[in-house]
Amino acid sequence: MSSGAHFLNGGKSRTTERNYNWLVEGKIMEQKSSDFSAYLAYHVRSLNIVLESALKKKLKDTQLTSDAYYILVANWSKQSLTLHELSAYANLSIKQAERAVNTLFEMGLLKSTKNSNIASLGSYKLTKEGEALNSELLLKRELFLAKALKSTPEADIQTALSVLMKLQDNISGLSSDLS
Structure with missing residues (x-):
């Protein structure tokens, strides 16, 4: 125990x-x-x-930080995102997202692209190396989640998720009251 x-x-x-x-x-x-x-x-x-x-x-052999991992996961599902979008999808502060993006640039896994509609607003996209890492990390993620949720009924998982999302919504609404 x-x-x-x-x-x-x-x-x-x-x-x-x-x-x-x-x-x-x-x-x-x-x-x-x-x-x-x-x-x-x-x-x-x-x-x-x-x-x-x-x-x-799980990430030890990849040299990725957990924040960089969350940025990669956000990019895999959404393709090309701005820093603010990455921050929101990865549930990171702008500063954390910025550090993670810089790490991914240095590793050659992420590149910057200009948004043609708004010249000053850049977005970030995976490089070929970043896309190649996709299958390896997604497999690790799926195996990890399968082990973590082993013998937990799907209904229990759905209930837990629903409760946690409700708590998050409630707490988000309270954040201005806490100061």
């Missing part, structure tokens, strides 16, 4: 508020459903850390 907190099946209803049992450092603790949001946030963050760590290991 990994360290940290783990949800144990079988919460018991004693009142109108549901109670859950949690295992924290080997001790069962009872928490009310109102505490569930903190536990969810913990696991979302933990999952992100584990995914980033696994991605770095």
Whole structure:
């Protein structure tokens, strides 16, 4: 069992508020459903850390950073994008996207093209070397996701995705309230 907190099946209803049992450092603790949001946030963050760590290991032999990988994935599905579009599709800040684009330029995997409609607005496109890397990395990605989601019913995956997207929408709407 990994360290940290783990949800144990079988919460018991004693009142109108549901109670859950949690295992924290080997001790069962009872928490009310109102505490569930903190536990969810913990696991979302933990999952992100584990995914980033696994991605770095998978990319080790390619010399790509995870940000550069996300830029490549965005370009594979959309072909030619501006820096702002890359940033949005890869879910990176403009500064992160800019660094990743520079890394990909240096590696010869990405090139800049001018948009004929707006002279000052350039877009980025994969080079032949970038396209060649596509099949190798996409295969690694598919194998990784298959292992990560092994024995998880599709309905559970769809529910989790729906909940996470709703949370992201809700939190995005709160960002101005947090300052």
